[in-house]
Amino acid sequence: MSLDQLLHPFQFEFFVNGLIVATLSGALCGLVGVYVVLKGMSYIGHGLSHAIFGGFAASALLGVNFFLGAGAWGFAAAMMINGVTRRRAIGSDAAIGVITTASFAIGVALIKRYGSGGKNPDSLLFGQILGVSRGDVWLLAAVMLAAVGVIFFLYRPLLFSTFDPEVAEVSGVATARVDALLTLVLAASILATMTVLGVTLVAATLVIPAVVARMLTDSFGRMLILATAIGAVCGFVGMNLSYHLDIPSGPMIVLTGAAVFSAVFAATGRRGLRRAAAIHEHSGAVTA
Amino acid sequence: MNPLEAHGGDLVRLDRVTCRYGSEPVLVNVDLAVARGEFVGVVGPSGSGKTTLLRTIMGVVTPVVGSVRRTAGVSLAYVPQTETVNWDFPVTVAECVLMARRGRTLPWPSRSERAEVSRILERLGLGNLERRHIRQLSGGQQQRVFIARALLRRPQLLLMDEPTAGVDVKTRHEILHVLHELNGDGLAIVLTTHDLNGVAAHLPQLVCLNREVIATGKSAEVLTPEVLEQTYGAPMDVLEHAGMPLVVDRYEHNAPVAGGQAKPPNVVPFTRRDAAS
Numbered sequence: 390m391s392l393d394q395l396l397h398p399f400q401f402e403f404f405v406n407g408l409i410v411a412t413l414s415g416a417l418c419g420l421v422g423v424y425v426v427l428k429g430m431s432y433i434g435h436g437l438s439h440a441i442f443g444g445f446a447a448s449a450l451l452g453v454n455f456f457l458g459a460g461a462w463g464f465a466a467a468m469m470i471n472g473v474t475r476r477r478a479i480g481s482d483a484a485i486g487v488i489t490t491a492s493f494a495i496g497v498a499l500i501k502r503y504g505s506g507g508k509n510p511d512s513l514l515f516g517q518i519l520g521v522s523r524g525d526v527w528l529l530a531a532v533m534l535a536a537v538g539v540i541f542f543l544y545r546p547l548l549f550s551t552f553d554p555e556v557a558e559v560s561g562v563a564t565a566r567v568d569a570l571l572t573l574v575l576a577a578s579i580l581a582t583m584t585v586l587g588v589t590l591v592a593a594t595l596v597i598p599a600v601v602a603r604m605l606t607d608s609f610g611r612m613l614i615l616a617t618a619i620g621a622v623c624g625f626v627g628m629n630l631s632y633h634l635d636i637p638s639g640p641m642i643v644l645t646g647a648a649v650f651s652a653v654f655a656a657t658g659r660r661g662l663r664r665a666a667a668i669h670e671h672s673g674a675v676t677a
Numbered sequence: 678m679n680p681l682e683a684h685g686g687d688l689v690r691l692d693r694v695t696c697r698y699g700s701e702p703v704l705v706n707v708d709l710a711v712a713r714g715e716f717v718g719v720v721g722p723s724g725s726g727k728t729t730l731l732r733t734i735m736g737v738v739t740p741v742v743g744s745v746r747r748t749a750g751v752s753l754a755y756v757p758q759t760e761t762v763n764w765d766f767p768v769t770v771a772e773c774v775l776m777a778r779r780g781r782t783l784p785w786p787s788r789s790e791r792a793e794v795s796r797i798l799e800r801l802g803l804g805n806l807e808r809r810h811i812r813q814l815s816g817g818q819q820q821r822v823f824i825a826r827a828l829l830r831r832p833q834l835l836l837m838d839e840p841t842a843g844v845d846v847k848t849r850h851e852i853l854h855v856l857h858e859l860n861g862d863g864l865a866i867v868l869t870t871h872d873l874n875g876v877a878a879h880l881p882q883l884v885c886l887n888r889e890v891i892a893t894g895k896s897a898e899v900l901t902p903e904v905l906e907q908t909y910g911a912p913m914d915v916l917e918h919a920g921m922p923l924v925v926d927r928y929e930h931n932a933p934v935a936g937g938q939a940k941p942p943n944v945v946p947f948t949r950r951d952a953a954s
Contacts, residue, residue: 427766544784549776552766559735559755560777560830607810609767610784664765 398632406521407585410529411628411638412621414582417533418591419598419620420540421578423613424571426599428551433470433572435592436489438579440466442588443492445513446499456528460580466492467576471569493588515587515637525584532581536574540613543567548609585628587639597646598623601653604661623649686712688751688834688865689734694743696729703729705889707743711834711867716860718877718896719869721886722909727869730886731755731836734867754827756837759819764812770822771807774798777829797825801855817848821855828859835859837868841876849875873900873924897922 398404425434441463448458466488473484500510509517540547549557550564558564579591586594602615627642634641654661687710696704704726711717711734719727732738733745735753747753754777768776774794775786786794798804801821806814811822820840827835840856841849853876860866870876877883883899885891885908892899892908900922905913912927 541784542782545776545778545782548768548772552763552768552773552776553757555737555761556755556757556826557776559737559753561779603767607767608769609772612767664767 394633395629398629403521404632406523406526407638408625408628409526410521410582410585411624411631411642413526413529413533413624414585415594415598415620415622415624415627415642416617417529417536417578417620418582418586418594419602419616419618419623420613421536421575422595422597422599422620423602423609423616424547424551425575425595426603428571430575431592431596432485433467434575434579434595436470436485437463437467437576438583438588438591440489440492441576441580441583442513443494443496443499445510446496450499450503456580459583460577462492463576463580464573467572468569471572512637513583513587514589515639517584517587517637521584529581532577536578539570539574543570547571585624585638586642587637590639590643593643594620594623594646597643597650600665601646601650604653604657604665607664619646619649687746688713688748689753690746691733691740692744692746694733694740694745696726696733696738696740698729702888704733704740707733707886707890709884709890709893711865713833713865714860714863715865715867715882716856716880717865717867717882717884718880719867719884719886720871720873720877720908721891723871725887725908727886728838731838731867731869734834734836748833751834752830752832753834753836754830754832756820756823756827756835756840758839758842759816759823760839760842762811762819762823764819767810769808769810770798770803770814773811773822774826774829777826779830793829794825797828801825801828815848816844817851820844820848820852824855824859832864834865834867837866839869839871841870841872846875853879873905878922878924900924 399408422434425431441459444459444462444466445455447453447462448455451458469488470485473488511517546557546562546567549560549562550567554564575595578595582591582594598616598620599612601619602612605615606612623646624642627645628638630636630645631638631641654665657664689709689711691707691709694704694707694709695702707726707730709730719730721727729738733740735755736745736747771791771794774797775790778786778790781787781790795804795807798807801824803818803821803825806818811819814822824835824837837856840852844852849872856866856868868876868880878896878900880896882894883896884893885899885904887908887910892904900915902913902915905915905924914925914927916923916925
């Protein structure tokens with residue numbers, strides 16, 4: 390493939406918008422994914438993306454703005470999941486399974502019965518760059534900025550409550566508030582990246598960069614930086630491959646991440662495997 | 678005066694404290710005072726409320742009856758059981774200790790915070806290990822990292838949950854040595870332990886707990902067969918060796934070994950300590 394062919398799609402505004410969104414989405418999911426993986430919340434990320442699909446269908450039916458409707462729906466689901474997880478009154482896996490799959494089922498039922506209000510449900514399920522507008526770019530940039538701000542200014546409380554919530558609480562960290570804020574950041578991130586990554590694949594983009602970064606470092610600070618960079622690279626490369634191979638962007642970004650995972654796994658050998666296995670053992674992550 | 682403030686030399690005082698998890702009482706009518714510079718061990722069987730007692734002192738558990746008073750502005754720090762720590766979490770020694778810093782919101786520590794961490798790690802014999810991952814340390818070093826994290830808060834009272842659980846004899850000695858040094862510098866310490874001979878017998882003050890306080894006092898005063906049977910619900914003998922109480926499970930002590938023969942007498946000279954002594 391020549392350089393001209395590689396650069397050819399850059400003349401199209403939709404592609405440039407899609408590329409920016411994919412790169413930012415990868416970076417955002419990589420950054421937030423570190424906490425998702427280390428707190429064992431990957432099942433929440435997975436479930437939340439499905440839950441938001443219900444909000445998408447409901448907002449289409451009611452004629453409400455997609456981001457407002459699905460956003461409100463997603464935040465409500467996130468807070469319910471967060472509450473269930475903290476209270477441990479019933480099995481959180483089971484509760485999340487019920488809340489999120491029921492929400493997803495509502496979405497499918499509503500779309501089949503009443504239509505999707507002009508939106509293509511397939512693009513939401515698997516990701517699509519054609520519909521990406523300047524507005525989507527700005528929305529994602531705003532969510533990215535908010536997520537970076539939260540993680541920058543709450544770095545120590547977030548780290549402390551992720552590693553050792555009991556002692557963090559004793560040391561003056563409001564762990565319930567920190568967890569709620571993190572869940573909201575997660576919900577906002579999923580909402581903002583869903584159009585490119587797709588409902589079914591968002592969870593993988595949350596998990597893969599974080600796991601790869603964990604294989605490469607033992608330092609939390611470096612893991613945050615590495616996961617963000619790996620996510621951004623996967624988004625950029627995946628989006629280019631998506632255009633040239635004519636495959637939806639979500640699968641290509643995830644497949645690029647899987648290829649990076651395989652390469653790092655081969656390069657780091659047993660050490661990387663031990664680190665990644667430890668994440669799985671302690672958090673139940675890597676389920677996407 | 679604030680009614681929840683301790684007074685006199687006490688850092689914290691519990692008055693007739695009862696705590697419940699649901700309808701199940703975990704602590705009943707507990708009175709306890711910890712003064713500046715004291716070193717108190719809390720012993721008792723599993724489920725006796727030792728960890729709940731620490732959590733009540735910290736303010737994480739609120740008593741349903743009674744009061745917890747703390748000296749105004751007292752700084753507490755807590756070291757959890759290392760068995761509950763995720764040793765595979767990606768943190769270096771320095772990152773772990775720096776979690777406890779206060780004030781500054783930026784992700785990276787200030788020069789003075791870095792210097793403080795280095796000073797504490799150096800003091801605890803962990804110099805040059807700042808960049809090491811926490812799993813790459815020995816058991817004693819791992820426990821000292823968490824003590825270092827607690828010390829960064831400059832506490833007046835250090836609370837530790839089973840600091841010697843699951844460690845070997847050498848590590849236990851290391852940890853006790855560090856704790857005695859810190860206590861010598863004026864730090865009050867309350868720790869829980871299951872180890873009556875290896876830890877409790879070496880502490881200046883003991884609290885025997887089984888939901889309620891069975892006895893408090895110097896180890897030689899409370900490590901008696903009566904108190905221990907009341908605390909643990911099992912008969913125990915207390916021998917004396919080199920001036921130290923030595924607690925022996927009476928069943929094991931007198932149990933016949935395979936073949937019907939009684940255990941051979943121990944070659945070390947022991948003296949049985951009667952309850953009245």
